[in-house]
Amino acid sequence: MSQTPKIRLRGVTKRFGDKLVLDGIDLDVAPNSSMVVIGGSGSGKSVLIKCILGLITPDSGSIEIDGQDMLHLDTRQREAVRARIGMLFQNGALFDSISVADNVAFALLAQKKATKAEARARADAVLAQVGLAASVGDLSPAELSGGMQKRVALARAIAAQPDILFFDEPTTGLDPIMGAVIDGLIVEQVKRLGSTAIAITHDMASARRIGDRAAMIHKGRIVWEGPAGNLMNSGNAMVDQFTHGHREGPIQMELRR
């Protein structure tokens, strides 16, 4: 990678109580590329994303976006950088007190990029991009199926045309076909916006569909990084065990018997 990375992490460490969740993460994501982070439950994937988003402050290390150290910017500059980041939460996290269209247009109105009427038109257009009719915009999120909620959440994440997108387990809880549909939409939208993306997942099919590159995180450390296409034959014992779902291997599940 000769160009400056879009996102650059160095030695990111986070401890909750006496549990070390992130143990010195180094990670580079090149502009306009997609990075998939895989890892078991509790390996620190979600905490990593929340650190980059600024929802959690790491104990040490640096997080650079476009060469700007997020941890040393003042509030206003940090807000400006964060306004260019979109996030798809694992369970959608749609606001259930407002309509689907208001959800999708939320960032546009918050950033004062549009008037109310423009925002509605924009919401309809974005809903169409994820394959939903404009009439869905009048419904409340609770009236939608899981797959539709995921698509609305995707629409909300991309509505303000962010140049960085995060996806937290985008296919979890969906049937395989809907999972593939969501992955297809993600790839399409990331390409259309020219965004840089980080997705965390433990769905291997999804990882290979979304990612250009992949990294595996285990016990708060990056243990492998390489092209996403090599996930199934990486030559790394930990990655092999994870991607093939073997019970025996270098990763020991801490189960009590």
Next chain:
Amino acid sequence: MTAPLDLIAALGRGVLGVCGVAGRVTLFAALGLSHILRPPFYGRAFLRALLEIGYYSLPVVALTAVFTGMVLALQSSIGLSRFSAESAIASLVVLSITRELGPVLAGLMVAGRVGAAMAAEIGTMRVTDQIDALSTLSTNPMKYLVAPRLLAGIIALPLLVVVADILGVMGGFIIAVAKLGFNPNTYLADTLRFLEAGDVISGLVKAAVFGFIITLMGCYHGYNSRGGAQGVGAATTAAVVVASVLILATDYVLTELFFAR
């Protein structure tokens, strides 16, 4: 000989825990209040909270006030008749209601109704990542969720207490006239004779403080709830219980401040 040490250690842990919570609540309150003053302002969220806290609490506060006024008149007539001092009933009712019972009972009723709902709503938003989602959508959750509710509480409670004061006096009036045989005009004149502006104003100041306490507890416990449905349930309980206790304790402190000499 570890038992006494254990005891002291446990006591120390408890004290430190309380201090920690008090500190966190204070910081949360200061941050919430500072967001009331700094733009952007969410007028729609504020009006919704005002409607929820003020308007929809009217029936329960009104019923509480009317019955309290009625009971006060009845009880005081029984007590005061022993000293042939029935003429003091009107003053007793109006002073009790405006200085104490109006704000405290309205506060407790609203704590149960609104504090619980607020903690449940914000708590659910927390455990379903909606609060994190707000942050990722260029919206400060303290400003969007907490500040409008705090402001609405501070404004709505005094308005509710004005209604409670009037209806409480009306409750006393009904009993005094219909059951105890008072002349309506005399009773009303007696009501107003010893009433001072300070009595009403002190009650309204108390109400504003209680409104702040109720919404602060609802927001704080909801905002910091953890662990799914059970966590939200615990947050709801804590919001109501802590707000109720704080209302009674603060009531004493404020009464000392206003009236002790």
